[in-house]
Amino acid sequence: MSQRGEVKRPITLADIAAQAGVAPMTVSRVLNQSGYVHEETRERVLRVARALNYRRNGLARGLKRQRTDTVGLVLGDIANPFAAELARGVRERLDEHGYTLFICVSEHSAKEDLAAFDALADHRVDGLIVATRASKLGNDRLAELVGMGIPVVLVGRDFRHEGADLVAADNHKGGYEATEHLISLGHKHIGFIGITLTSGIGLRRFQGYLEALRDHGLAVEESLIVGGTGGTDEQMPGYSTESIGFEGMRQLLKLGRRPTAVFARNDFTAVGAVSAIKEAGLRIPEDIAIVGYDDVPLASHTSPPLTTVRQPTREQGRIAAEFLLRRTGSREPVPREERILRCELVVRESTVAR
Amino acid sequence: MSQRGEVKRPITLADIAAQAGVAPMTVSRVLNQSGYVHEETRERVLRVARALNYRRNGLARGLKRQRTDTVGLVLGDIANPFAAELARGVRERLDEHGYTLFICVSEHSAKEDLAAFDALADHRVDGLIVATRASKLGNDRLAELVGMGIPVVLVGRDFRHEGADLVAADNHKGGYEATEHLISLGHKHIGFIGITLTSGIGLRRFQGYLEALRDHGLAVEESLIVGGTGGTDEQMPGYSTESIGFEGMRQLLKLGRRPTAVFARNDFTAVGAVSAIKEAGLRIPEDIAIVGYDDVPLASHTSPPLTTVRQPTREQGRIAAEFLLRRTGSREPVPREERILRCELVVRESTVAR
DNA sequence: TAAGACCCTGATAACGTTAACAGGCGGCTT
DNA sequence: AAGCCGCCTGTTAACGTTATCAGGGTCTTA
CATH class of the missing domain: 3.40.50.2300 (Response regulator)
Incomplete structure (x- = not known):
């Protein structure tokens, strides 16, 4: 009766192509601004795309391109300023390079750490920044991911791996x-x-x-x-x-x-x-x-x-991002880097009366 | 010379299938524990999978299944306890249902809000929980996503939409x-x-x-x-x-x-x-x-x-998750829900001397 | 002995996108 | 006139997975 609602199928390139009278490939070219497309065609395609409220399918795209322009950040905890500043530093750099950051929280549990690594790896992030507390389980799994060729950067983590870069404060x-x-x-x-x-x-x-x-x-x-x-x-x-x-x-x-x-x-x-x-x-x-x-x-x-x-928390994030970009950027194996940053004593009145 | 490194192709179901002497479909069945598989076959497949260090491709999986078992949470800021508790509440519920939570941070910028919505929508999260400050741009885009059938729950957001649930404190x-x-x-x-x-x-x-x-x-x-x-x-x-x-x-x-x-x-x-x-x-x-x-x-x-x-911050997270699950769980359109939670005055010594 | 139920496996065809190739057209050079 | 290059478009075949159908075997039951 009121079952009017035919299932709303999401719009695909093919839908746009059909309606604009071109091949799907042409639509792809327009939307990705790659290759030659006649100005007139371009506008027509864009018009149709906007009209249909097209949203590209990142899954299909990632599957085909073998990259997702996505980076995962695993935090043990989200409530502390360290995490926030770190994330800020990471984003600051990644944004410049068109990467999106997905954050997973493990609540300081090794089991959740694994779950986060797995989820991000399964969704084929282009790289992984890990700032959780080290654990045997976690380290092993990370080693596995590194072995599979996933770029990994460790932040302030008490674990070294020959294939993963490390940033930490001293x-x-x-x-x-x-x-x-x-x-x-x-x-x-x-x-x-x-x-x-x-x-x-x-x-x-x-x-x-x-x-x-x-x-x-x-x-x-x-x-x-x-x-x-x-x-x-x-x-x-x-x-x-x-x-x-x-x-x-x-x-x-x-x-x-x-x-x-x-x-x-x-x-x-x-x-x-x-x-x-x-x-x-x-x-x-x-x-x-x-x-x-x-x-x-x-x-x-x-x-x-x-x-x-x-x-220097934000700085650690920036450097982590840079280490990662170094890896995502090249197909060749990249030599491991490690950077330990200096801390700075800030003297206030809880030790020295004014 | 030292160019020994043939590109490490990730292991696929087909690889396992070949090595275990079965069809890819059988491997899929084993790994997803769906359908009948002979115990002996099952073990053989699992052995091979472990040996090859197989990791499933969430992109292909999501593309085919038309769902990713993934939910996006957009926060304006990560540093404050509100965000942390909210995320905790959300995760608490989602975990029970096998969903993974991906968090995006917008740093209280409307533009970044959009970027986060888009990134998550493109990657086909099964639902979206939004706890950023409302903005014209953001609201419009959210309305669009709701229109496309993406389940959306708003938390503490000064914006109402007929297709999106709302949780807030009073x-x-x-x-x-x-x-x-x-x-x-x-x-x-x-x-x-x-x-x-x-x-x-x-x-x-x-x-x-x-x-x-x-x-x-x-x-x-x-x-x-x-x-x-x-x-x-x-x-x-x-x-x-x-x-x-x-x-x-x-x-x-x-x-x-x-x-x-x-x-x-x-x-x-x-x-x-x-x-x-x-x-x-x-x-x-x-x-x-x-x-x-x-x-x-x-x-x-x-x-x-x-x-x-x-x-009741964590509670807001829990309810938000539940609202979302209600939507991801049914194909039928779900009536909108809204829940405003009571706050509680906690009297301490900054107003009443002991 | 036929019908049905249950178990196990495989072939096929998508899901939505893009890399790679191919082809056509027009204009410019030699 | 032949050759080449720049522009524009389309076809094909993946990427890795799973829904669906199909088929075959064994066992139970009427």
Whole structure:
């Protein structure tokens, strides 16, 4: 009855061709601006295409052309400024070259990582930028994809592969400098909040912390090291957050001899720690000094403003994109590149009273 | 010479078929677990497939099947917790139904919005969830896509279309309640920070503010309304940030009669305002009370903890996904649905001293 | 013994696009 | 006059997959 609705078949090149009185190939030429087409024909085709509301089929196109002008970006988490800035940097470069960016989120789960890799690979993205936490499963699958000839760039990932480029910030050095900064202010009991054993990045910062202590002849006190550990390969813990900082700091404050300074694994953790310190009625930096990491926008608006370590995030995205373009651009195998960027200590009032 | 590298042709069903001594169709049946296949054959095929490291071609598959099991999510911005939670909610539901989510970011630019819509539509996603700020260009293009039969769900978008479902939070009411809360505390001079004319969401919150003032017989003082205005259709301003809150509050503090309370358009803006208030040596909430919006994780860790309005973000994502599944699931036209979710005032110490 | 149901496999023809080739026309050069 | 080049268009055959139909075998049931 009301079943008037014949199934709306999408418009194809052939439909346009028929209506414009040309061959499909001519329509293709018009739409892709390739090869010669008489001006008059061109206009007629365009008119028909617009009238029919034509939308090209990227699947068929990609299948035939063996490329999709598409790049996949896999993020572990979307909520943090790092991810956003990274994506921005990537897009900035890719746009210039006509690539579209598809982002997949894995929520810091190795299984979801695989799913994202697979989905993007299946849909034949021309390249893959991966900025999730490393895991055995993930690394293996990535190696497979690299083996299949898919260009892969790793960002801040604790995994090296001979066929994939790598961009990262020097988290080790950053952690070292943050800690050294506290030492230079005279601190001798320096805590660390946010230790995780599964996160490459957090681990590096922690190692920088350890090395700085060692280099300056300070003892490592295990009780001063707290934070969300644990997490299996299957289910990794999320990005270190305010609550981890808050709980971690509370734990440190309970100690007989509490630290006079704390290095938090990232700014959110630091903010949580600040909150706990205030709750205890202590002053920053007089009673306890604190350093964060990442220099998120928020960091300069806490009270007191947060001393932190800035990493060139957008730049990492740009470079990742460039590494990728290098690979998509050539049929020859491309030699592997690796770039480790410097971090920069930003001193604010959470360590040095104004 | 060293030109040994014959181009690595990707493995296809036909390759597997040849090596396993069956027809491609049989391989397809094995890999998709559809139809009958003898157990022995199945195992042989699977063995060969694994040995050759087969990866199916989603383009060809999608082309033939006329669906990709893929959904596109367009976000204006990736950095804020709203986007993250929304995406989480969407994924939560889509995963259950075997859909993959591809996210595109438009950086709050109408032009990029179009690019994202087009890219996703071209790649034949089975549906589209759009959570960017509304714009003339964007709305028109969306209408086009809806017309072509692509399922579209709008989230928190100030645009209605008869063919697209809508999910949103009741920002008007939220703004109203936030303001009413301040009024009930006795405030008579209430400022608003973060006014924008291009953002539907911000505008609604603002309207709620205005209405609450009016309903309680308070005058609207234009000098108390500040924040990042401007932005054309082409280039919209970004998410309201700490700096807008900071600058806005500074402006308010300069007034002869400064407000005793402030409603900030979102939590980040509120945090910036808090920072400015402290800089001026004033106390919160004694000198100036402040309400934010969104209840980001940070909000409970500022000092003082922030009174704010919580919106059920993940829930919006879930519902959006469900609306979409309703459409992808049926060939018949589906009646439009719209769901406006309640917001909830969360009172903390930035308005009421402990 | 026929009919039917179930199991297993293969051939064929699309899905919508474009690379590659082919051909025709007109004008310019030698 | 022959040859060539630039312009314009069309035909054909893929790209890799799966829906559909078709066929053959075995087993059960009436």
